[in-house]
Amino acid sequence: MVQVPSIKLSSGYDMPQVGFGLWKVDNAIAAKTVYEAIKAGYRLFDGACDYGNEVECGQGVAQAIKEGIVTREELFIVSKLWNTFHDGERVEPIVKKQLADWGVDYFDLYLIHFPVALEYVDPSVRYPPGWHYEGDEIRPSKATIQETWTAFESLVAKGHARSIGISNFQAQLIYDLLRYAKIRPATLQIEHHPYLVQQELLNLAKREGIAVTAYSSFGPASFLEFNMSHASKLTPLIEDDGIKAIAAKYNKDASQVLLRWATQRGLAIIPKSTRVSLMVSNLSSVEFDLSEKDIATISALDRGIRFNQPSNYFPTELLWIFG
Numbered sequence: 001m002v003q004v005p006s007i008k009l010s011s012g013y014d015m016p017q018v019g020f021g022l023w024k025v026d027n028a029i030a031a032k033t034v035y036e037a038i039k040a041g042y043r044l045f046d047g048a049c050d051y052g053n054e055v056e057c058g059q060g061v062a063q064a065i066k067e068g069i070v071t072r073e074e075l076f077i078v079s080k081l082w083n084t085f086h087d088g089e090r091v092e093p094i095v096k097k098q099l100a101d102w103g104v105d106y107f108d109l110y111l112i113h114f115p116v117a118l119e120y121v122d123p124s125v126r127y128p129p130g131w132h133y134e135g136d137e138i139r140p141s142k143a144t145i146q147e148t149w150t151a152f153e154s155l156v157a158k159g160h161a162r163s164i165g166i167s168n169f170q171a172q173l174i175y176d177l178l179r180y181a182k183i184r185p186a187t188l189q190i191e192h193h194p195y196l197v198q199q200e201l202l203n204l205a206k207r208e209g210i211a212v213t214a215y216s217s218f219g220p221a222s223f224l225e226f227n228m229s230h231a232s233k234l235t236p237l238i239e240d241d242g243i244k245a246i247a248a249k250y251n252k253d254a255s256q257v258l259l260r261w262a263t264q265r266g267l268a269i270i271p272k273s274t275r276v277s278l279m280v281s282n283l284s285s286v287e288f289d290l291s292e293k294d295i296a297t298i299s300a301l302d303r304g305i306r307f308n309q310p311s312n313y314f315p316t317e318l319l320w321i322f323g
């Protein structure tokens with residue numbers, strides 16, 4: 001079994017440095033995928049209301065626990081608050097629903113998915129609610145991040161979440177949040193790959209003691225299915241000649257080099273693969289070290305290109321988050 005290092009969070013809890021991402025894992029295979037990933041050695045699962053598969057993911061966890069493969073305590077289950085539940089009084093009820101969906105009584109880490117508050121949609125009307133209120137309409141709510149974060153702090157007090165954190169936040173909002181936070185965010189989850197390094201944001205997080213989790217570590221790979229022209233025009237990172245040459249030097253796969261580039265620089269990673277052989281390959285990316293020179297070569301591929309942004313899903317004049 002791969003020995004996965006852990007990261008000490010400001011909450012005092014240890015978080016595995018390599019976890020498994022659950023976005024776009026089809027409902028039909030989610031239970032089996034989570035179960036197989038646990039058997040492969042994954043202990044951290046990165047879920048979200050928005051992924052629409054928390055019930056099935058919980059079933060995979062339940063099966064693994066029932067068979068004695070892991071205990072709940074050995075797992076690190078992450079989930080996220082969707083944008084339509086930012087109003088303070090909406091937070092606890094939806095966390096309780098998400099916990100029930102997973103079949104667990106606490107989350108190890110609960111994140112604000114996006115710094116965007118949208119009008120409440122009752123789960124009986126539509127779940128997960130998605131970005132649109134009705135038709136093409138994007139309808140904001142008046143909740144501030146402070147209101148949402150205060151509700152997050154109550155989740156810790158009530159034992160619903162052990163650690164709390166943020167995702168897709170940029171510098172200004174993090175500085176603001178740190179002014180009033182009684183509990184500081186334990187983690188910041190961001191898009192991070194050699195085409196989008198965001199070194200200044202990483203520096204900020206480091207200085208403030210916030211662990212960073214990288215998502216979409218393979219860059220455009222995860223976004224090709226959205227027919228995004230800037231994803232399909234770029235060379236896939238795992239086919240980049242420079243990455244392939246480094247991989248050959250270490251007798252590793254290009255995918256493992258991309259993942260190790262992140263973990264060796266102190267970030268956590270949450271790659272997703274539905275293929276068991278790739279699950280194992282991704283997890284075992286921690287078992288070798290890149291030279292500082294190779295790390296710098298990979299970092300120099302930075303182009304500031306972001307793939308996960310609202311313009312994938314609706315016109316930018318309706319909502320803009322980054323920058």
Ligand SMILES: NC(=O)c1ccc[n+]([C@@H]2O[C@H](COP(=O)([O-])OP(=O)(O)OC[C@H]3O[C@@H](n4cnc5c(N)ncnc54)[C@H](OP(=O)(O)O)[C@@H]3O)[C@@H](O)[C@H]2O)c1
Pocket residue numbers: 020021022023024046047113167168189190214215216217218219221222238255256270271272273274275278281282308
């Ligand atoms: N906070 C946020 O807003 C946010 C946004 C995006 C993602 N995330 C989280 O981050 C996780 C990971 O990001 P992601 O799902 O966008 O993308 P990813 O892990 O970078 O890439 C997934 C894609 O790469 C393929 N793949 C995985 N391992 C591979 C390997 N070793 N070699 C070749 N191809 C491989 C997968 O294919 P197969 O599945 O077919 O094997 C899938 O198409 C998500 O699942 C989610 O939990 C969070």
